Amino acid sequence: MRNPALEDQLLNQLYPQAELRSPDEVMKLDRMGSFFPSRLSFMRSTIRRLASEKAEVSRPLWELDDEGFGRAVYQLTFGGNIYSLVAFSTSIKPEMRTDRVIAEVWDSSFVLFDGIPSKQDIDRLEANVPRQEAGRFLSSELVLSRANKSVRLFEQVVNSLARGVQPDIHIIVATGYLMRTTAVYGNGKFGIADRAKIEGRPGLSGPFQAEMLTVWLIRNFTHDLVEHVARCKAPGIAVPLDDRLKRHLGIGNSTGLGMAPFLVNHPVLLNNWMMVRETALARTLKLDALLPETIARYEHLACRVGAHLEQWIVPDIRQSGRIAILRNEWKILTGDIGSQLMLSHPLERLYERAKACSFEAQELIVSFLLEPQSGLVDGLADCMSSEVEPRLDPSMSIGLMMEKIVENYQWALDVDLSDPASHKQFWYVSQEKLEPRLGDRFEDEGAELELPHDIAARVKALVSDLKREDPHSLTAGFVMLNPHHRYIVRRVQTTALFPYAEIRDNLVGGNCLPIDMLRCKLSFFGASRFDPKSDRWTRITLYQGAPLAGDLVDSDYDADDWWMPVVELL
Amino acid sequence: MLRSLNETLGELRKAALGAGYSAGLAEDISRAAGELILLGLDGTKAFLHAMHSGPADTTFRISGTTSFSPAVQENVRLCQRLEIFDLDVASHGMSVFEMITTEPAGTTCHLSKVDPLILWLAMGIAVAKTYQCKFEISIEGQGIFSVSPSRSFSALQLERLAKLPECADADLVLVNEPGDEASSGGAVAAQTDAGGVRVNEALWPQISALAAKTYVPSSSISRNKGAGAIVDDNE
Numbered sequence: 001m002r003n004p005a006l007e008d009q010l011l012n013q014l015y016p017q018a019e020l021r022s023p024d025e026v027m028k029l030d031r032m033g034s035f036f037p038s039r040l041s042f043m044r045s046t047i048r049r050l051a052s053e054k055a056e057v058s059r060p061l062w063e064l065d066d067e068g069f070g071r072a073v074y075q076l077t078f079g080g081n082i083y084s085l086v087a088f089s090t091s092i093k094p095e096m097r098t099d100r101v102i103a104e105v106w107d108s109s110f111v112l113f114d115g116i117p118s119k120q121d122i123d124r125l126e127a128n129v130p131r132q133e134a135g136r137f138l139s140s141e142l143v144l145s146r147a148n149k150s151v152r153l154f155e156q157v158v159n160s161l162a163r164g165v166q167p168d169i170h171i172i173v174a175t176g177y178l179m180r181t182t183a184v185y186g187n188g189k190f191g192i193a194d195r196a197k198i199e200g201r202p203g204l205s206g207p208f209q210a211e212m213l214t215v216w217l218i219r220n221f222t223h224d225l226v227e228h229v230a231r232c233k234a235p236g237i238a239v240p241l242d243d244r245l246k247r248h249l250g251i252g253n254s255t256g257l258g259m260a261p262f263l264v265n266h267p268v269l270l271n272n273w274m275m276v277r278e279t280a281l282a283r284t285l286k287l288d289a290l291l292p293e294t295i296a297r298y299e300h301l302a303c304r305v306g307a308h309l310e311q312w313i314v315p316d317i318r319q320s321g322r323i324a325i326l327r328n329e330w331k332i333l334t335g336d337i338g339s340q341l342m343l344s345h346p347l348e349r350l351y352e353r354a355k356a357c358s359f360e361a362q363e364l365i366v367s368f369l370l371e372p373q374s375g376l377v378d379g380l381a382d383c384m385s386s387e388v389e390p391r392l393d394p395s396m397s398i399g400l401m402m403e404k405i406v407e408n409y410q411w412a413l414d415v416d417l418s419d420p421a422s423h424k425q426f427w428y429v430s431q432e433k434l435e436p437r438l439g440d441r442f443e444d445e446g447a448e449l450e451l452p453h454d455i456a457a458r459v460k461a462l463v464s465d466l467k468r469e470d471p472h473s474l475t476a477g478f479v480m481l482n483p484h485h486r487y488i489v490r491r492v493q494t495t496a497l498f499p500y501a502e503i504r505d506n507l508v509g510g511n512c513l514p515i516d517m518l519r520c521k522l523s524f525f526g527a528s529r530f531d532p533k534s535d536r537w538t539r540i541t542l543y544q545g546a547p548l549a550g551d552l553v554d555s556d557y558d559a560d561d562w563w564m565p566v567v568e569l570l
Numbered sequence: 571m572l573r574s575l576n577e578t579l580g581e582l583r584k585a586a587l588g589a590g591y592s593a594g595l596a597e598d599i600s601r602a603a604g605e606l607i608l609l610g611l612d613g614t615k616a617f618l619h620a621m622h623s624g625p626a627d628t629t630f631r632i633s634g635t636t637s638f639s640p641a642v643q644e645n646v647r648l649c650q651r652l653e654i655f656d657l658d659v660a661s662h663g664m665s666v667f668e669m670i671t672t673e674p675a676g677t678t679c680h681l682s683k684v685d686p687l688i689l690w691l692a693m694g695i696a697v698a699k700t701y702q703c704k705f706e707i708s709i710e711g712q713g714i715f716s717v718s719p720s721r722s723f724s725a726l727q728l729e730r731l732a733k734l735p736e737c738a739d740a741d742l743v744l745v746n747e748p749g750d751e752a753s754s755g756g757a758v759a760a761q762t763d764a765g766g767v768r769v770n771e772a773l774w775p776q777i778s779a780l781a782a783k784t785y786v787p788s789s790s791i792s793r794n795k796g797a798g799a800i801v802d803d804n805e
Contacts, residue, residue, distance in 0.1 A: 102793065139574065139765040188574030191766065196575070256797055391700050394668040430792055431785035437796030439786075444796070446786030452593040476669035483661045486594025514798075536798030 015376060017282035018348065024411070026274060027504040033516025034322075034359035035523035038367035039374065039563065040277055043526030043543060045381045046212040049203050050552050051559035053078065057220060057549035061122070064089060066232035068225050071126060073117065074217050079202030083142070084113040085217035086122060088130050089225065097148050099182045099254035101435045106132070106146035108179065108221070112214040114140050114193065132183070133433060139193040143186050143214040147179040147222075150252060154178050154226060161230035162238045172245055173311055173567050176529060176541045178222040180252025184211045199385070207269065207385050208525065219251045219543050243548060248567045250544030253527065256537040257436045260517040261427065263503060264453050267491065269386040271498035273524050276384050277366070278500070280377045284369045285348040295341045297372040301563070302334035305368060308528075308564040316532040322360050329354075329361040371563050390494040390501075392486070398478060399471030401489070404496040405463060411504040412456035413463065423457060424510035426450035438514060438536060453507045458488040528564070572766030579604045581781050582617060588783030589621040591660060598664040602692040607767050609723060611732055614770035614777060616689040619736060620660040621780065623685060629655045652679040663690040667697035667705065670744045678743050685737035691715065694742075704745040710738050716745075 025031070037044070057076045064070035074085040092105045109129045113121065121140070128135030132146055153175040160167035186208070187195040198204040204213070223246050230238040241249075263270050290298070309327045314320055333354055343349060347369050354365040370377050406413070415422050426447045430437050441447045452458065462485050469478060475493070479486050495501045506512060514536045522530070527540035545565025551557040582603050586596035599620065606613030654666065663684075670677055684690050687709065694705050694717045704718040712734060715727075723731065769777075786792065 100797065136571075138572070188576030188580075191572065191574055191577065194574045194576050194766075389700075392668060394701075395672040428786045428796075429784060430788060430796065431782070432788040432793060434785065435797060437786075437792055438798070439792070439796055444791065445789065446792070449784055449786050474669075474672050476665065476672045480662055480665035480669055483595055483665065484592040486598065487592060488594070490594060490597075534798035 015283050016286045017279065018285040020275075020278045020282050023274075023408070023499045023502075024504055026278060027500060027502060029503060029505040029513065029516040031359045031363065032503070032520035033513065034363040035520050036364050036367040037523050037526040037528055037563065038277070038280075038370050039377055039560075040280060040370065040381050040384070041524055041526030042206060042208045042212045042384075043216070043546065044560070044563075045206055046203075046209055046216060047546055047562075048378070048560055050076075050078065050213075050216075051547065053203075054553045056553055057217070059224070062224075062228075064225070064228055066229075067091070068229040068232075071122065072221060072224070073122070074220060075116065076217075078213065079204065081201060081203075082115055083213065084115065084117055085214060085221065086111050086113050086117055086125050086129065087218070087221050088126055090130050094151070097151075099148060099180065101183065101256065101258065101433050103182065104134075106130070106182065107149045108218075108225075109146040110144070110214065110218055110221075111137070111141045111192075112143040112210060112217070114142050114197075133190060135190065137191040139191075139197060141192040142198060142210045143184060144189060144192055145181050145184040145211075145214055145218065147181045147218060147251070149179050150175050150177060157226050157241065158230045158233065161227065161241060162234035164234070164237045164239050166239070166242050166245060169245065169567060172248055174313070175252075176248065176544055177250050177252035178226055179218070180254055180539065181215060181218065181542075182254050183258075184215060184253075186211050205385060206381065207273070212525070215251050215253075215542050216546065219249070219546070220549055222251065223249065223548070243550075244568075246548055247545055247551075247562075248565065250528075250541040250546065253522075253540050253542055254533075254537065255518050255522060255540060257427075257438060257514055257518075259521050260514045261436050261451060261453065263517055263521055264451075264455075264507065266386070267390055267494050267501035268388050268498050270503075271501040272384050272386050274500035275498075276380045280370050280373075280380050281351075281366050283376045284373050285345075285351055287345070287347055289344060290341050290346055294372055295338060295346075298341055298368075299338050301368060301371055302330075302337050304566055305364070305564050306330055306334070307566040311566060312529055314529075314531045319530065319532050322358065325358050326360045326364065329357040330364070333357065333361065333365065367563070374560070390490050392475060392479065392490050393493045393496075394474060394476035394479075396475045396493060396496075397471060398466055398469045398473050398475065401475060401492060402463070402466055402471065405459060405466075405492055408495045408499065408502065408504075409459045409492065412459040412506070415456040415460070415506050415509070417457055417460060421510040422506060423454060423508050425508045425512060427453045427508070441508075450508075452487055455488070455491070455502070456506045457508075458485075459492065461485075462488050462492070571768070571771060572764075573769060574766055575604065575608070578607060578767055578769060581777055582613075584784050585617070585777045585780035586621065586660075588780035595661060598693065598696075599660050599689070601696050602664070602689050605692040605695045606688065607769060609728060609731070610768075611688065611728065612770050613689075613692070614773045616686050616692070618773055618776055619686040620689050623658075623660075652677075654679065654681045655683065657681050657684045657690070659684060659686055659690045659693070663693045664697060666690075666742065667694050668701075670705075670742060671697065671701050671703050673744060675744050678741060680739070680741050682739045683737055684740050687734050687736060687738050687740070688731065690740075691717070691731070691734075706743045706745055708741040708743075709734065710740065712738065 055076050055078055057074055059074050061073035069089050069091050072087045076083060087108060087110050089108045092107060096105045111125055111129050153171060156171055157167045198210055204210050227240050309330060312323055340346060340350060351365055354362045424441055426439050426441050428437055428439055428446050428449050428451060439446055465482055479489055515532050515538055518538055519530055522540050527542055528544055529541040531539040545562035547559040551559055579600050582600035583596045586599045603613035603617040606616055666679060670679055698705060698717050699719045702719050707715045
């Protein structure tokens with residue numbers, strides 16, 4: 001028979017850990033909106049696995065014309081299964097190019113195909129993939145995506161290569177990608193395979209692993225495409241893009257509000273991501289001392305982070321200000337890091353010092369502390385998926401539910417609903433391509449169709465009704481007679497079991513910044529260079545600094561050392 | 571046409587919202603309809619029947635010592651009998667099963683005019699999977715149906731289920747047996763092996779029409795301000 005208490009005791013002996021940070025501290029939007037990628041990020045897991053398998057990428061099909069329009073297929077064996085990225089490159093009118101979900105055409109479109117596609121498969125896909133949401137797909141397709149060129153950079157790189165010279169490194173740094181994806185769809189969208197099909201497969205069982213694999217293959221395609229166009233433009237003169245530049249060219253991404261409801265709709269998954277990250281932090285904070293080589297590694301990384309921050313330049317005024325503060329704080333925090341880390345409990349000391357700094361600095365320190373601790377951290381990445389669905393606990397007493405609400409939802413109980421600012425905003429789905437959007441309740445149409453993200457109001461209404469009940473009576477009877485409360489009761493009871501399941505902020509308040517939710521989720525993906533374009537959408541870069549396909553099979557190449565990448569400016 | 575389970579459940583959930591049900595109920599109703607679809611039964615029709623019936627005026631009556639209470643008289647819960655009249659399956663169907671799981675085995679519940687009956691049975695399947703318990707459901711004139719987490723139905727049983735009347739009286743008993751080992755993924759695995767699920771395509775436009783009621787009509791304000799991005803963001 002299992003003994004959970006004994007298991008916890010043994011685990012703590014094996015991996016001693018400090019106390020976890022409180023959900024009331026961590027699950028706040030301003031802190032979540034300051035997260036950075038870490039070695040737990042999904043892209044890092046994908047690359048580690050690819051590298052451990054020395055996965056070889058082949059390109060069995062390349063049918064592109066001189067201008068780079070046509071189709072291509074990339075293939076690899078991963079976790080014992082063969083996957084193919086089927087890519088279509090299309091000529092579109094410049095005025096039709098937009099990163100918004102409402103777009104109808106894209107420069108290129110992709111599917112991750114399960115296995116090796118036949119010619120008939122590719123023909124079928126060619127008729128559907130470029131149409132994206134308007135197309136129809138089968139369960140042989142695992143991920144659907146599309147991307148637009150960064151026109152300015154793409155043309156500049158083509159022209160440079162066609163002249164036989166490498167592009168100016170400064171323009172590579174300024175943009176960081178040749179193409180940016182504008183959507184990456186998985187889990188059954190438009191008929192593609194449900195996640196259930198792949199969730200047990202080696203390499204794809206973690207969250208978003210199929211999507212991350214797809215984006216990495218798309219990055220390969222963008223590199224090949226730019227070289228192809230340059231070669232066709234100047235046969236015999238054009239040169240290939242330098243691998244060092246290629247590594248710094250990731251994939252851009254434009255991300256809007258669509259990501260935000262995901263965090264609300266998947267509370268157990270959110271909990272698991274956060275719990276793993278917090279557990280990893282707690283393990284590192286407990287370390288008594290560091291080996292000299294580990295200290296050297298931290299010193300090296302501290303310098304790299306400082307350089308990365310210098311290269312992180314965005315036009316957004318708010319984010320620019322935050323980056324400027326962060327640069328200064330980083331210098332102060334890590335200026336004498338070598339001697340700091342020779343003291344006892346060095347990482348805990350560093351973390352404590354960071355508490356006086358901005359949230360950006362605090363959360364960057366979290367990712368920094370994890371980076372050299374693969375032995376303590378990497379195994380936790382296997383715990384980031386979720387097989388548990390939120391469920392009611394019919395046998396929970398009303399009294400206990402009230403206790404749990406006070407324990408986990410004080411932030412909601414503190415919201416003053418009589419203040420119009422407390423519910424100024426509402427989340428909704430637009431008829432237009434079903435894009436999630438945010439409205440002003442007092443100015444915009446559609447508040448009656450709002451999504452159930454008004455958690456504070458729902459909790460307060462629940463509490464109001466619970467107070468009239470016998471505290472010894474059961475949830476089952478309460479929801480029988482009050483079925484409209486089923487949604488919030490399920491959330492409250494889920495949070496009682498999964499403490500990081502709920503964002504502990506008012507998501508419909510006038511001061512809610514959705515960009516914070518986007519950055520949190522994107523940091524778990526591994527995105528860097530957050531480049532906000534408003535308070536509700538951002539550009540980011542994926543896989544910047546990541547290994548190229550050829551690097552995976554190079555025994556001398558460290559495929560796991562690309563956190564906070566820096567380009568050497570010549 | 572094959573559909574993914576996720577998109578099917580998502581559309582059903584939105585349709586329930588569009589029909590006016592609350593968020594929690596929409597999740598429950600869509601899940602139950604999904605259970606029917608996974609069994610190859612007409613979950614679409616059952617779902618729409620529930621939506622079009624609208625809420626009934628369900629009444630509850632308790633025979634026995636207490637109702638819904640765990641701890642009366644020295645923490646002894648007494649076996650009791652619950653009677654429910656004119657069960658509105660969409661609003662209360664899942665709760666009936668959940669409630670009986672909190673009571674001692676052998677607790678019975680008599681329900682009159684369960685409508686739609688097949689959707690309520692599907693809710694029993696969903697609850698059995700979630701809480702790893704077993705029910706026996708006796709339906710007037712139709713015999714007994716056993717529902718458990720790992721329950722798989724024979725072709726003959728599925729045929730019986732498909733021919734159930736839309737509305738009937740039923741008796742529900744919580745069986746005094748431990749739950750079978752979890753196998754809730756069985757039907758999903760079968761579905762993924764098959765490449766998707768099939769819905770009643772003739773009726774599906776009604777589902778889509780209900781789902782569309784949850785979308786806010788397009789406008790230029792919504793397009794720009796609501797998404798916080800200008801349309802022309804090209805570079």
